[in-house]
Amino acid sequence: MYILGIESSCDETAAAIVKDGRELVSNVIATSVAEQALYGGVVPEIASRRHAEYISATVEKALSDANLTLDQLDGIAVTFAPGLIGAVLVGVNFAKGLAYAAKKPLIPVHHLRGHIAALYLTHPELKPPFLCLVASGGHSHIVQVTDYTHFKVLGRTVDDAAGEAFDKVARTLGLGYPGGPAVSKAAKQGNPNAYKLPVPRVEGRYDVSFSGLKTAVLNAVNKAEMKGEPISVPDMAASFEYRIDEILANKLLLAAQDTGAKTICLAGGVAANGLLRSLVNEGAQKLGAKLCLPELQFCGDNGAMIAAQGFYELQSGNTADMSLNGLPTLPIDYNNPQ
Ligand code: KG4
Ligand code: ZN
16 A cells, blocks of 8 residues: 655755555655754745745655656655644645545544654564654654554653754854754764753653753853853763763653563654664663664654554545645544543
8 A cells, every 4th residue: 555645844944655554665855954054943935935845855755766647645744733833734634636636535644643643664573562752853752652643642742842952052152053963963973971051850650851951051051151161062962962861861761661561662753863772772771671673764754653543544544525624733642532
């Protein structure tokens, strides 16, 4: 079964075709990230405009790379929530037009479910149930994936998302956008013990908080500047990266231990972080749990993850008609029985 996946919720315009939810057939990504970097972050209006310009050629290329015609598809999956609403709507409207013209099922996909489904492309044997940390620019969730379309959120950030914290700290340190890879690169030359950064207190056992950590970096930089002794960027990058990754890994591993999870996973843009991957790997080994990590090319936003999840949503009968709308926010467990 061939599913076309379309993604446009942030600054990537992406389309891909996946066979049976597991096998990548084609994968095309156009991105406005270089232009966004000029402004130090995503400007929603620019993202929407670029999506509108790129989407048609991106989908056409996904079809031609796969050597398939629209007729040969079994469904058209699209990110409909959550995301920058103007950006999401470009994908949703394009997918609606395509599904209507080709008389194919239209499959709405939740962006974070898509990030989790990226794991199915990398690990053919992976099946729910498993425990997953989904950490991106907009979300940080610890989720029990009970089956392909049912999810239970055990913990979440109470303020900033992990990716957002990386992006803000990168900006404070003058490292540019996107912040995650830039902080990681600078951290390689630094000492993670150089600066003592706080572990923010949170009430929920599996919740996290990064706003205090981000402010601690900002305060340290401001204080040092006032004293005329600038901080070491590599040392601060390393100290911040270690602290945030340690918090994420510890919370995920605590949830794994409490729930007796046999399989632990990472997903989302922040899952590309090498230190986070190794901290979770160490912890999973100690717990005797299996660890599944997404391939680096599937950590950031892409159409393949939407096509993969689209396959499972279609199997569960989750299709939409032409009244489908995009939503800026929506919980990942939106259709769980309450
Ligand atoms: O999942 P994603 O591509 O888009 C959203 O759905 O938000 O995640 C983007 C986020 C950005 O905040 C970016 O800085 C972060 O993922 N990121 C990383 C790394 N690569 C991307 N964070 C830490 N380490 C990385 N290597
Ligand atoms: Zn994403």
